[in-house]
Amino acid sequence: MRKLLSGALALVLLAALGGYLIWAEQRPEGHYLSDLRIELALSEGIPSGQGNLLGIEPLLYPGDYQNLTRLHRKLAAYLEQARVQGLVNERTVVILPEHIGTWLWARGEKKEMYQVTHLREARQWLELSNPLRYGLAMVAAQGDDRRADAHLRMKAGQMAADYQQLFGGLAKEFGVTLVAGSIVLPEPYLDHGILRAGSGALYNSSLVFAGDGSVLGQPQRQQYPDGSTRRFIEPGTAYPPQVLDTPAGRLGVLVGSDAWYPSNYQQLAGQHAQIIANPAFVDGKGAWAGPWRGNRHQPLAADLSLKPGEVSEDQAWYRLSSDGVPAGIASMSVFLRGQFWEVRGEGLGFANLNGLHLASAGHGARLLNLWL
Template identity: 70%
Template structure:
């Protein structure tokens, strides 16, 4: 009798495990409607044959990342509207916001992940749906927040491939130079024109794609990760400062709050930089008007001329970026939207010829254009 009972329990366990295994493989997709409109919030200067900097601030939600086709459709719709308005030609440099690639960790998951209201619930769905990958990633995770590290590490190879396919494809389709925001990957590198995830610590990095869809240079790592990232993202202080030749001029990328620090610009000016793209990201309710949070965990931030809480996020970003830039032409571009309970905001701006140019605050997707 005991053997019979044990056999029955073992069979039930095998059936349960088999059912769970099949459940983890199922990825049904629900219907999804998304607003594809975009506002031209700033259009400064006149076309003169030198090209333009075009910042695109997309309105994004978790459902946009359920598959690549959805995200590609939205971003391509914005770029097509820019083309229809005469804002895209062979010398155009398009800049997307920070972390537009990081959210690719959510690609290809169960419907429930996109429908819950809190990130922790989304994380639980991710872990339950990918138990083996998550377990292996936890064993390899580093940093103070090993859970966040594991979420990104377990999807890293897929994320790197998706990132290149999506943004390299958009660059080729619209024949533009595309600064593809940023993506968090373990020790990312490019070899023979292909972006790979390495096996080291996580870095927040940006890749620039040429008009033929190929990456230019190596991923530009963020040197000074902000307070929200420091628990699982490694500072890229040892990474070289790259200046890339583009049809519009010599271009460099400063990721996120790296635009605050004068030493970053000094390294770029030594290489005759002409254009600086700054993909950026801020969170919170009405984050642009909230007190500036600074970066109390970075020793370099102690030398900045502003103190935490002294001014708004808007004033801090605009003042620090203009003061540090040393006369370079730069554009700062922010993500917008809602990711579970986290509101993503910010209002992009341009520094050009000693002027700081910003459009009136607005909601929804926006574009900022500067003719060079």
């Protein structure tokens, strides 16, 4: 009798486990309507044949990341509207915001994950739906926030492939140089022109794609991570800023708060940079108009011309990004907008040219254009 009960219990457990694994693999999609409107919030200069910087600040939500088709449709619609306005040509450098690729960890999950209201609930759905991958990622996780590390590490291979397919494809489709915001991956590297994820520490990196969809240069890693991301993102100081040749001129990329540090501009100027792209992200409702939080976790921040709380967040970005730009170099900062559960993107992009600060205003998705 005891053997019979033990056997029956084992069968029940096996059936439950099998049912759970089948459930975990299912990915039904729900209906989703997306707003494809975008406004031209900033346009300065006149066409001179030298090209232009075109910043795109998309309004994105978790549902946009359920599959690549949705995300491509939205970003391509923004670019098409810019093209209709005469802002896209073979010398255009398109700049997308920081972490636009990082949220690719949410691609291809259960519809329930996109419907919850809190990030912790979304992460729970991610873990429940990917038990084996999450468990293996936790074993390899590093940093002070191992759970956040594991969430990115477990899907790193898929994220790298999606990032290159999506943004390299957009660059080729519209024939532009495209600064593809940033993505957090473990030890990113190129293998014969293909972006791969390694097995080491996580880095916040940006890739630049040429008009034929190929990769220009190497992944540009963020030098000085700030905010909560520093708990699982490694500083990229071993990989200094690089300058790339584009049809619009020599391009440097500074990711996020790297735009605050004069030493980064000096390194780019030393390589004869002519334009600087700054993909950025500011999180928190009201944060853009609130007190500047600084980057107190980086020793180099002690040498900045501003102290935390001295000015508002927007004024700090304007001053630090403007003060560091050498004469004759055009720059543009582009921020991610929208809401990812309770994480809210708040920044408003701006540009600098010949010492003149050009701020933008407006709501929703935005285009920023600067003729060179």
